[in-house]
Amino acid sequence: MTPIGISGLINFISSxxxxxxxxxxxxxxxxNRSYFYLNxxxxxxxxxxxxxQLASNKGSALPLFKLLTLGIIFINVTYLHFVFNFLNIYRSxxxxxxxxxxxxxxxxxxxxxxxxxxxxRPKYGFGYWPVATPYFNIFLIFWLVQCFYGFFFLLSRFKDxxxxxxxxxxxxxxxxAIIGFIGGSTNWPLWYNIPxxxxxxxxxxxxxxLVAYAIVKHQLMDIExxxxxxxxxxxxxxxxxxxxxxxTIIGQEFFKRSLGWNQWTALIPTVFVITFALRPLEIxxxxxxxxxxxxxxxxxRVLLKTFTNEILTVLDLKELCDQTVAELVKILKLExxxxxxxxxxxxxxxxxxxxxxxxxxxxxxxxxxxIAFLKTSGQPIVKDKSVxxxxxxxxxxxxxxQLNAQLCLPISLHDQxxxxxxxxxKKSGEEYTQEDIDILTTLARTEAIAISNAxxxxxxSKTQAEAAQREKMAVIGTLAAGINxxxxxxxxxxxxxCEMFLLNLRDGIFDKTxxxxxxxxxxxxxxxxxxxxxxxxGITKRLSGFAKPSKRNELEEVFVxxxxxEVLNLIxxxxxxxxxxxxxxxxxxxxxxxxxxxQIQEVLFNIIRNAxxxxxxxxxxRILVSGVSENGSTMIRIADNGSGIPPDKIxxxxxxxxxxxxxxxxxxxxxxxxxxxxxxxxxxxxxxxQAGAGTTFxxxxxxxxxxxxx
Amino acid sequence: xxxILAIDDEVEFTGLIxxxxxxxxxxxxxxxxxxxxxxxAKKEKPDVxxxxxxxxxxxxxxxxxxxxxxxxKAKCIMITASEGEGKTRERLxxxxxxxxxxxxxxxxxxxxxxxxEAMNKK
Numbered sequence: 037m038t039p040i041g042i043s044g045l046i047n048f049i050s051s052x053x054x055x056x057x058x059x060x061x062x063x064x065x066x067x068n069r070s071y072f073y074l075n076x077x078x079x080x081x082x083x084x085x086x087x088x089q090l091a092s093n094k095g096s097a098l099p100l101f102k103l104l105t106l107g108i109i110f111i112n113v114t115y116l117h118f119v120f121n122f123l124n125i126y127r128s129x130x131x132x133x134x135x136x137x138x139x140x141x142x143x144x145x146x147x148x149x150x151x152x153x154x155x156x157r158p159k160y161g162f163g164y165w166p167v168a169t170p171y172f173n174i175f176l177i178f179w180l181v182q183c184f185y186g187f188f189f190l191l192s193r194f195k196d197x198x199x200x201x202x203x204x205x206x207x208x209x210x211x212x213a214i215i216g217f218i219g220g221s222t223n224w225p226l227w228y229n230i231p232x233x234x235x236x237x238x239x240x241x242x243x244x245x246l247v248a249y250a251i252v253k254h255q256l257m258d259i260e261x262x263x264x265x266x267x268x269x270x271x272x273x274x275x276x277x278x279x280x281x282x283x284t285i286i287g288q289e290f291f292k293r294s295l296g297w298n299q300w301t302a303l304i305p306t307v308f309v310i311t312f313a314l315r316p317l318e319i320x321x322x323x324x325x326x327x328x329x330x331x332x333x334x335x336x337r338v339l340l341k342t343f344t345n346e347i348l349t350v351l352d353l354k355e356l357c358d359q360t361v362a363e364l365v366k367i368l369k370l371e372x373x374x375x376x377x378x379x380x381x382x383x384x385x386x387x388x389x390x391x392x393x394x395x396x397x398x399x400x401x402x403x404x405x406x407i408a409f410l411k412t413s414g415q416p417i418v419k420d421k422s423v424x425x426x427x428x429x430x431x432x433x434x435x436x437x438q439l440n441a442q443l444c445l446p447i448s449l450h451d452q453x454x455x456x457x458x459x460x461x462k463k464s465g466e467e468y469t470q471e472d473i474d475i476l477t478t479l480a481r482t483e484a485i486a487i488s489n490a491x492x493x494x495x496x497s498k499t500q501a502e503a504a505q506r507e508k509m510a511v512i513g514t515l516a517a518g519i520n521x522x523x524x525x526x527x528x529x530x531x532x533x534c535e536m537f538l539l540n541l542r543d544g545i546f547d548k549t550x551x552x553x554x555x556x557x558x559x560x561x562x563x564x565x566x567x568x569x570x571x572x573x574g575i576t577k578r579l580s581g582f583a584k585p586s587k588r589n590e591l592e593e594v595f596v597x598x599x600x601x602e603v604l605n606l607i608x609x610x611x612x613x614x615x616x617x618x619x620x621x622x623x624x625x626x627x628x629x630x631x632x633x634x635q636i637q638e639v640l641f642n643i644i645r646n647a648x649x650x651x652x653x654x655x656x657x658r659i660l661v662s663g664v665s666e667n668g669s670t671m672i673r674i675a676d677n678g679s680g681i682p683p684d685k686i687x688x689x690x691x692x693x694x695x696x697x698x699x700x701x702x703x704x705x706x707x708x709x710x711x712x713x714x715x716x717x718x719x720x721x722x723x724x725x726q727a728g729a730g731t732t733f734x735x736x737x738x739x740x741x742x743x744x745x746x
Numbered sequence: 747x748x749x750i751l752a753i754d755d756e757v758e759f760t761g762l763i764x765x766x767x768x769x770x771x772x773x774x775x776x777x778x779x780x781x782x783x784x785x786x787a788k789k790e791k792p793d794v795x796x797x798x799x800x801x802x803x804x805x806x807x808x809x810x811x812x813x814x815x816x817x818x819k820a821k822c823i824m825i826t827a828s829e830g831e832g833k834t835r836e837r838l839x840x841x842x843x844x845x846x847x848x849x850x851x852x853x854x855x856x857x858x859x860x861x862x863e864a865m866n867k868k
Contacts, residue, residue: 524849525849526758528759529759529762532850564758612802615803
């Protein structure tokens, strides 16, 4: 076994495997089929080459040599066949190719009729080599013509094409073919007795390797690789075959010499090695191919997981877009990315978030080519494939350049284009495969839903904020009458008393008043001023205390009847003006509840205010606030004789934004807030109502002693 | 002796009016409820009525309406709170009020001047 014989074996294995792989990827594609013919020719040549090198005499070498020559004859014509299909010029070259095949078949005849070579002779220890005839010279010239003719077309296309991907693919194939031809051509010198052995025959495997790399990295022959299983299979096959070979050869020698085993017994250790090493090797090869060749697939799982768990649930629009761009750039290893969204007010598409884009102030209109195309087609635009094909004045190319984009995906919702996801080139130089585009298209659709959610949440927050503000205003409005009465009246009295005293002094009313009498009068005035000032201060303090937000749940013992009094101080006057009587009924030593005092005030205020608003103006309103302690609970009831709540509405009264008042009059948040606050203070709120008769709210809180025990 | 009827639920206010105008030679009648004020107005026929607009029970504008029904030439000065100023004032003037004063009173002298003016008008 010579090294060049082994090179033949390796060339055979690699070329036939890749040929079969390419064929099975798409048996109907002419490019794939013609590549298979090429590799089959190489494999055929290599196979017989291997056995030819094993031949021990001229008689056994001759038929093997004829067969390997048959392979050589068809290598170049199948090479041409592949090039014409690859470059899509087969139709115009069909006749030429047919002629080449016919000529090559003639050379086959010459091969088997011993006219290409006259004899086989041992040469320089490299087996039996042919003696070339003049016909061989003609064949060699024709062989080279075919070879260079193919290169001519490849180089022409390489020069003419602006498609970056196609350029890369041709580049790799030319390089691979040159290496393969050089390697194979090192067999020619020995035909002419030139002492240059075909050591570079092994380069044919390098040609195979380069083509395989171009398939993996640059989708040569439009093959997107699921090479994982094939590589694993090939690795296992090579391992088994190699191990079997090595261990058998070495083992046989060893066990024969040392233990005197025969060749079959020596196989036993081989079986053991393969049995125990097979599974770990399979796992190793699987992980290695994933890591080094298929990093992108691993990353897409990360991409999808990151998007599903983290990004698509973000409700802030800017943050959503920022994270989308950042994660896409990170996971896909991109040079640039941006999210462009439609501004509903200006009807312009603006960049919301971008990385790797110089000018982030670019805006797009509906009539701009990028937007128009995405709207019409709903399909992604890939720079090298689609941009050239889309007719236009180069605007699209300019747009892609501005965005530093390689791929633009529509972000659409309900058939409306709400944005564009622009992705730059991958740093690895890899192109976007169809699988990439499919995954990213799905991502863009889910991004559309996330964007829509973020926008709706923003609107909802604004609506809620407006409603909360209206609620605040409503509360202030309720308090206004009380504020006015309790502050303005005392101030009016203070002023009036002072003014009256001064006017009396000026008008001489005190002229006949004694000093003692005057002192008494002025003391009375002072006392009234103090009293009224205290009255105003009191209401101000109460109001301030009511308005101040409570610190998070400051729990303390709250005496509810006292808090009812405080609330009535605030709104009692307003209730009086509305002809509403408020009465309280708390037993002596009514137990306190453990709650936040201010929050309880807020609850009582809201319920009493609600009750007042529900009153029928035609009769005198009554509100009774009472307390009862039973069954381990401290209960407060607020009962009114208002209009009541219809049975079909009673279950909704605690829902946010539910109101029976006219639009703009009620916010629908009052009772919602009441329920939240009561529950936050470990209480329960219940309601009973009869339409036309009145409503009773019951607040139940655990007894302080029960809470302490808990 | 000119007679003033002060109708206001605020005791301190009616006390102030009584002290001030009483010291200046007016007879001041006081009512701290609307219906009491109405009764006194019909019975005593004061020269000027001072009526607080916002009172529990009968509202000031109802008191105004009733007084004017009974005595169309009665001079009624309304004491209004500052909220709803423009429209409230307009409405009360249309109802027949002589004038309106805001609460809190900024000047007893101005009130006195207005009361004198009302009394001099027939």
